[in-house]
Amino acid sequence: MAGRRFLVTGGTRGIGRGIVLAAARAGADVVTCYRSPGESVNSLERELAETPGKHRVLQADAADERDVARLLAECEASLGGVDVVVNNAGAFQPKLYPELGSADWAATVQGNLTAAHLVTQRALPLFDGGGSIINLGSTVARIGMVGGVHYTAVKQALVGMTRSLARELGPQGIRVNTVSPGRIATEALDELPAEAAEQQRRLFSSFAALGRLGTVEEVAQVVLFLAGDQAAYITGQNIHVDGCV
Template sequence: MLVTGGSRGIGRGIVLAAARAGANVVTCYRQEGEAVESLKAALKETGGDHHVLRADASDEADVGRLIATCEGLPGGLDAVVNSAGAFEPTSYDKLDPTQWAATLQANLTATHLVTQRALPLLGEGSSVINIGSTVAFIGMAGGAHYTAVKTALVGLTRSLARELGPKGIRFNTVSPGRIETEAMVALPAPAAEQQRKLFSSFTALGRLGTVDEVAQVVLFLISDLATYITGQNIHVDGCV
């Protein structure tokens, strides 16, 4: 299994959940740090053949190294989760071409590069999950560029599901809402509590989601329990 952007947030949750479920996982990160070291330590405790590489999913050469590592996985590659991405909030009137292009490259082009390079390794029964966002459905002030690429991701997923369905490869999007990650935990306590209260008020369940709740949906979609689910956009958002 390949999971991009696996050292933090939702990607990290997917990596750990998959490893604990018995998958051999290849994942990547862009910057060294404590998060990477703690992920490596946690993976060692699960057993299995895991690889944590420094690689940028939006860089063709780095993607080549990731796929080469996947070729050596015991049992081959049967699932890809495109979780890597980047976003810097900016009002639309101040959004310049460089930032627009960077957002496109980090989120949509990265997914394309990884998926296309992984295809020769994927056989019948394989699954590709693209991590989207509920902003594609509800919009986002200060995030028109991010909303645009996440919306495009849904269309890409749907098209690939149709094109590669005859080969038995499934494609789905998982679109989280507001999820409590380590980034929120790292905020000063008053600020974190303010955000929890605000964003929880938008959901029917009255709380934020957890990374594990997203991860479990991903694991379901790549499992044999979901063999007739493809081309879908599954919202994990507590009903916003």
């Protein structure tokens, strides 16, 4: 990834954080963003400060048009453009369908699908000579999820967006793919009470053919593969990183 310029939205926690650190450690320059300040932001800034390259961590909401404009302006000013855009930022609150209100639906669409659209469209003029756009989907879009009709709907919509953008942007040398993780072990599990965390690990591990949760690093490595030259003929795809659920 040496010399490549990455924009990763929602990059201070979970899978996004793993992608940011993997890209930076592989030699990329990285700009990322977060919505709310906290120790995860501070610790990421410390880790990136110890990693060679140009790295910026900004407060910006990927679902807010003005914030996105400011974020991409920073990419242009700091990095001179972008080669890879990873649409990782997302928002989801579980809610059973009979209780799903219009505001819940709208917030999920805005925080996941519209955010990816805003960032992608604003980033296009910053690509120079091709590049890669990677959308973070979810395996639940294929298998369904109780209490997640709104979430699975927008994640499936991302797959359609990916396919159409791949066709439209292909002539410009820009590849577009989706990575759909299954259940991944992130710090969110560690923040649960020990008994609840262990129960969730056992339950979700039992769903996967490999009998375990995935790791943040395993998802990040697939993203880096899609960003790199070895994936030069891969576009319009939805790659599941889920241990076969």
